[in-house]
């Protein structure tokens with residue numbers, strides 16, 4: 369499964385990218401606004417750091433506006449993917465953009481039916497929001513499972529990006545469900561490699577080794 373960083377924080381992206389862990393980045397208006405910097409500059413910086421796809425979201429709500437903005441955004445860098453909200457206007461826009469070869473990520477997907485329509489109009493990616501479904505007492509993982517089956521049944525090439533990931537279990541569950549990509553908040557990514565038993569085990573190894581070395585030294589004296 370590919371891992372994307374769900375953040376617009378350039379420093380965070382640099383650090384994780386250096387470890388060879390990320391295959392792409394997703395941003396949205398909330399994440400960009402949080403950084404308080406010029407949108408275009410931020411997206412271009414991210415696109416330079418990361419080789420893989422970088423999603424930048426349109427802010428227009430009508431299809432004409434979205435198409436115009438998408439053409440502009442896709443000119444910012446070769447690896448820009450245009451994020452389009454899952455609305456009727458959004459579907460109209462994706463239908464036009466996919467024919468022009470502009471890569472799209474249909475976002476705010478909360479049902480299998482929405483995912484099916486996005487795939488039908490040629491979306492490159494769909495982003496089901498797991499955490500927000502869990503928040504209202506439904507299952508985000510079930511949606512990923514349904515989308516997987518649906519795309520496999522009909523041979524859609526649209527890739528599933530599990531978004532609104534809140535904890536490590538979400539990542540493990542979507543990987544087991546055959547999801548193509550998980551986009552993970554920058555702050556959550558270290559939690560994937562951290563484990564208290566790893567730390568405890570390492571502390572024991574270090575202590576035992578130091579005692580052994582001390583003993584060897586005393587023997588040699």
Ligand code: G3P
Nearest residue numbers: 374394499500531532533
């Ligand atoms: O990729 C979508 C994500 O940023 C939304 O996450 O936690 O606000 O539901 P959240």
